[in-house]
Amino acid sequence: MQYVKSTTELSDGTVLPAGAMIMIDDSAVRDPEIYENLEKFDAYRYLRKRERAGEENGHQFVTTSPDNLACGHGQHACPGRFFASTEMKVLFCLILLRYDLRYVPGADPPKYTRFKHHVAAPPDLKVQFRRRKEEIDLLHPKDGQRQQSPSVHIPKDKYLAFKSTASVTAIMFTYSRDIQSCPRILTTGRR
Incomplete structure (x- = not known):
């Protein structure tokens, strides 16, 4: 979470007023269409996802995607x-x-x-x-x-x-x- 230091207008016209609290929308991690049984702790949830064909390298803690923005994504992904x-x-x-x-x-x-x-x-x-x-x-x-x-x-x-x-x-x-x-x-x- 970050606070906007000064009123800022984004390229799409959205205005972020000074003092507003902003954060990345991580609602995808609570999307039942992406993750099953969200309210139940499942230590193997991501392991099973990696066992699917073509997803062996996905669903790691450091993996970025539009569904996991904890470390950013694309050219702005956190190198650390x-x-x-x-x-x-x-x-x-x-x-x-x-x-x-x-x-x-x-x-x-x-x-x-x-x-x-x-x-x-x-x-x-x-x-x-x-x-x-x-x-x-x-x-x-x-x-x-x-x-x-x-x-x-x-x-x-x-x-x-x-x-x-x-x-x-x-x-x-x-x-x-x-x-x-x-x-x-x-x-x-x-x-």
Whole structure:
């Protein structure tokens, strides 16, 4: 979502007034003619689409099309979408393997904001997490030698609370002792 900085007239005569909120129309992802059983979680939805003849390379997270404009399309497709996709997957794996996450016990269930087909977590949402015993050493899978992680020490028996779900993802970066070492998390874990 973006806000229009100054009143702008598009080539078709549409006027975007200053201060208006604009976003890409992603209603196709909620179109039952394109996607079946939208209200039901289906982890294999896109995998099955890729199994169709001629669609083997489509329906990936980074694929752009008129039906998937999350990263733009055509000449305006985001060139960083491949890096962003990999970065999100790595961080998601690290968070799932290293931490237990939960909403604050006893708190009211979060009220997510819906705007058309977009869903946003409330900015004051509190999430607790605690370090768990690592079953797989993702940073050193070959030699298994542990080195000091660049992130701050988090006790394994305590839940820590942070506001907003974005904070959980950002913890890998915000609480690093050495901000220059952050890219190491995404590669081999060594300088």
